Amino acid sequence: MNFYPLYETAPGAGTYQLGSVLIVAASTSAAVAVAAQSAPEGCRTGVWPYKAVAGLPDSVPPAEGESGQMYDVLAEPEGPTGTFSRSGQVFGSFGADASGMALSLERFFGYRLGLIPQGAKPAPAATPAPASSSGTTSAATPSGSGTTVSSGGSATPAG
Template sequence: MKFYPLVETAVGSGRFALSGSQIVALSTSEAIKTVAGTTGAGLRAAVSPYRSLGGMPDPVSPQASELGSVYDLLIEKPDEPGIFVSGGQILSSQFSDAALLAISMQLFYGSRAGLVAHVAEQAVTPSAPTESVTSGAGSSGSASVVSGGSSPVSSGGTVVSSGSTTSGGTVTSAGAA
């Protein structure tokens, strides 16, 4: 796969700039390791996967060493070409390399995408819940769903979610949808 190297502009800034020419690597994590060898002390390395888009990317099973790797999605700022910032999404290499997911996300965002290794304490923290939907209020099967995402789901007191469930009928989910 082909990638463009991205390097953090300052330690802990969360802003990544294009840095250098295209590289070829077998996986996203291999590409990030290659870029990391050229960064300054304390700066994080990232990559922007490249593919001339003519539809959706073909699936590529992740290398064994790539399987389960997790990345924060970076999106190029429209007003600052060559500068990438968090898109608030977390992608992982499960059924295909996360680079292919990032290429697909480029279509959604209309800008180039990049990937940086996910570090829990540096990850984007979801904001306070933005919406709440309650259905079946007043009945014994009432449920309340609170989501940090944009589409909470509740169906007549039955909630299906990958979030946590309590016996009180409340599900809270701050994960990306």
Template sequence: MKFFALYEISPGSGTYQLGTVEIDAASTSAAVAIAAKTAPAGCRTGVWPYKAVAGLPDSLPPAAGETGQMYDVLAEPAGPTGTFAPSGQVFGSFGADASGMTLSLERFFGYRLGLIPQGAKPAPAATPAPASSSGTTSAAGTTSGGGSTVSSGGSATPAG
């Protein structure tokens, strides 16, 4: 599935800005985990499920570990401003990943919907990378395109 990150505009603001890096992940939870790696310090992270072609999404069973995950719904009812706010709705991944329901209801409502895990914690403050005596460092994951970190279960590529 394809997603874009939603980052809280400022710590505790409750409004979210649409990111510019496309995330390819097996589930909503995996997409949130990838997006959270580049979240601003003190800000919460959600995702906006994305489908490039018209029509309804394919019904996909939840990926391993996704079943039972609950998400607060973020809405962008004013049109494509890039700013999302809580709608008061809650979606869960039970018979299918919650992102599919989000994509389907976007067509009904006529505006974009995003998801943020219930009880999402703010991103920690950035910590400096330790110096390496050999002049190189290693990390779990790979870097592609715009410098986005990729972990197993998904990838991120710049939107274009």
């Protein structure tokens, strides 16, 4: 399944900004785990399920570990602004992954829906790297070809 990350705009803000990195993951919780790796300090993370082709999503049974996961629904009712906020709805992954329900109801409501795990915790503060033997420190920075794999998913820059 395809997802895009949703990051809280500021710690405790309750509004979420749509990210630009496509995440391919086996489940909603796996996509959240991948997105959380790049979460701003103190901010919570959700995901927006994405399907490029028109029509309803395929029914996808919950992946191992996904069944029973509960998500607060984030909505973007003002149109494609990139800013989502809680809608008051809750979806669960029981007979199918909750992302399929979000995709289906997007067509009914006419606006995008995202998912954030219930009780999501803010991203931890960055930990500084330990001092080297020469007495200098360096901050950890992401590196590589732009692809991150974790929790059964991967992220690749959109483009």
